[in-house]
Amino acid sequence: MQDLVIIGGGISGASLAFHAARGGARVTVLEAEAEAGGxxxxxxxxxxxxxxxxxxxxxxxxxxxxxxxxxxxxxxGLLPRAKPVLRFLDQGRVLPGKNLGLLLSxxxxxxxxxxxxxxxxxxxxxxxxxxxxxxxxxxxxYERVLGPMLSAVPSQTADDFPADMLFKQxxxxxxxxxxFTLEGGLQTAVERALSRPGVSLRTGAAALGVARSGxxxxxxxxxxxxxEAAKLALAVPPGAAARLLAGVAPELAARVSRLRETQVDxxxxxxxxxxxxxxxxxxxIPLADSFHSIVTRDVVPHEQWRGFAxxxxxxxxxxxxxxxxxxxxxxxxxxxxxxRDRRTxxxxxxxxxxxxxxxxxxxLAREPLALTGNWFAGLAIEDCVLRSRAEWERLxxxx
Numbered sequence: 001m002q003d004l005v006i007i008g009g010g011i012s013g014a015s016l017a018f019h020a021a022r023g024g025a026r027v028t029v030l031e032a033e034a035e036a037g038g039x040x041x042x043x044x045x046x047x048x049x050x051x052x053x054x055x056x057x058x059x060x061x062x063x064x065x066x067x068x069x070x071x072x073x074x075x076x077g078l079l080p081r082a083k084p085v086l087r088f089l090d091q092g093r094v095l096p097g098k099n100l101g102l103l104l105s106x107x108x109x110x111x112x113x114x115x116x117x118x119x120x121x122x123x124x125x126x127x128x129x130x131x132x133x134x135x136x137x138x139x140x141x142y143e144r145v146l147g148p149m150l151s152a153v154p155s156q157t158a159d160d161f162p163a164d165m166l167f168k169q170x171x172x173x174x175x176x177x178x179x180f181t182l183e184g185g186l187q188t189a190v191e192r193a194l195s196r197p198g199v200s201l202r203t204g205a206a207a208l209g210v211a212r213s214g215x216x217x218x219x220x221x222x223x224x225x226x227x228e229a230a231k232l233a234l235a236v237p238p239g240a241a242a243r244l245l246a247g248v249a250p251e252l253a254a255r256v257s258r259l260r261e262t263q264v265d266x267x268x269x270x271x272x273x274x275x276x277x278x279x280x281x282x283x284x285i286p287l288a289d290s291f292h293s294i295v296t297r298d299v300v301p302h303e304q305w306r307g308f309a310x311x312x313x314x315x316x317x318x319x320x321x322x323x324x325x326x327x328x329x330x331x332x333x334x335x336x337x338x339x340r341d342r343r344t345x346x347x348x349x350x351x352x353x354x355x356x357x358x359x360x361x362x363x364l365a366r367e368p369l370a371l372t373g374n375w376f377a378g379l380a381i382e383d384c385v386l387r388s389r390a391e392w393e394r395l396x397x398x399x
Contacts, residue, residue: 001228002028002200004395005219007207007244008235010038011055011381012372014193015068016233016388021198022071023396028227029194030219032206036194038235039346039374040381042185043268043307045338050185051297051307053268053342055381057081058186060178061170064385065189069182072192077183078176081299084282086149089289092328094278106145106287111138124163128351132163144287152285152293154379155264155311160350165378181300186381210244216368217248231395233370235388237261237345241371252363258356259375262348263314264292267321269336270305277330290316290324305337347375370395 004020006013009031017027029036039054058065069075088095088102097105104112118135129150134142150166151158158166172178182188194201209220216230234241238259245253278284284294290313297307310325318341322333357376364371370391377383 001215001230002026003229004028004231004233005030005217005227005229006233006235007210007219008038008373009033009036009190009194009201009203010235010373010384011040011190012038012374012384012388013233013235014190015064015385016235016370016372016392017199018068018071018193018196019389019392020395021196023392024198025396026198026200028200028202028229030205030207030221030227031201031203034203036201036203037187037190039344040186040190041342042187043270043338043340044185045270045305049270049302049305049307049338051268051270051309051338052181052185052295053266053309053340054344055186056181056295056309058180058182058381059170060173060176060180062380062382062385063171063173064389065382066173066176068193068385069189072189072196074182074189074192075176077188078180079183079300080177081179081181082282082301084179084299085280086283086285087279087281088145088149089284089286089294089328092286092289094284098281103145103149107137107141111141114138115141126351127163128159129161129163129166130159148287148292149285152283152311154346155266155292156262156346156348157292162349162351162353165349165353168378168380170382207244210248212248231368231370231398233372233391233395235372237373238347238375239345241373249363249367249369252360252367255356255360255363256371259353260348260350261345261375264344264346265312265314265316265321266309266342266344267312267318267325268307268309268338268340268342269325270307270338271329271331271335272337273302273304273306275331275335276306278328284328289328290320294325294328307338347373347379349375364394368395368398 003025006029041053044050115138217232219227242253242257280298372388
């Protein structure tokens with residue numbers, strides 16, 4: 001019998017396992033997919049080229065994540081990222097210009113000037129992304145330009161997000177690269193954390209149900225197998241967490257089920273450099289299209305390959321996604337290599353999200369179970385690791 005069983009092998013589950021094992025606990029991590037990683041999803045080609053399908057950037061303000069890297073010997077594998085290059089797409093055409101100059105060129109100047117008196121004072125607290133950021137540029141400029149750009153950050157429409165969740169100021173470490181990724185991709189961080197002594201990882205192990213037992217918790221797997229542990233942690237999206245909690249903590253499950261989530265369908269691929277005519281970019285952001293953004297690996301250049309991840313709105317068949325990606329990038333389907341499809345469930349917070357999380361934490365306070373993920377304080381990698389560290393500290397105090 002283990003001390004802790006964790007359902008979910010993404011960065012949240014992996015960082016919780018890291019802290020628990022470092023504290024002397026025996027941990028089993030159950031991951032439904034064939035490999036661990038979650039939103040840290042790196043596609044690796046046969047010749048060593050890799051690109052990201054999920055999260056793609058880390059910063060020296062990610063203190064808890066850097067602690068994880070230090071603890072697993074991964075801090076020496078940091079790769080610098082070049083300065084970001086943002087470009088807009090209008091009906092699939094790359095607009096001239098980049099970054100701030102391009103952004104300003106797309107704004108209606110009179111509306112922007114009329115907004116200047118509203119730049120000073122005010123707080124994002126209690127406001128949505130739309131209401132807060134519209135005050136700086138005007139409502140039409142927001143809808144036409146700034147809104148699509150901000151929605152590219154979480155790969156979903158961000159208009160109704162609580163404004164204080166989208167961007168956060170955090171202390172920076174001066175001894176670490178300001179913006180970085182990892183050798184072999186960000187999924188490496190999860191793999192290193194889960195290879196720590198004291199952690200046992202089982203992939204392809206979908207949890208079908210959870211029950212309380214005399215010694216703690218029992219997790220049912222396929223074929224009637226059960227994994228038992230004194231304590232339980234769920235590091236899965238809200239819908240999956242609510243389903244698993246229904247039989248062991250119904251009141252908690254009811255609170256979790258109130259949190260909104262959405263689906264993102266990502267098409268990733270590598271292309272020979274000479275086949276791509278689109279200029280170098282970090283993000284290609286459509287003003288209106290069937291996808292929220294195209295994220296590239298151009299900030300970590302490679303002589304032979306370029307990598308792309310197109311984050312589509314849900315509902316398009318794979319063939320339609322391939323066709324649209326090729327149209328925008330001027331490619332043929334035969335140009336695509338190391339192709340990977342990925343469907344992700346992401347939190348979609350709205351006003352009142354923090355209050356629901358507060359209710360969840362009050363119900364969890366005395367329970368020998370933990371909840372972690374990207375649906376508490378924010379969607380960033382750092383938010384996930386901070387939540388997992390705090391949850392382990394709470395569980396460990398229970399003895």
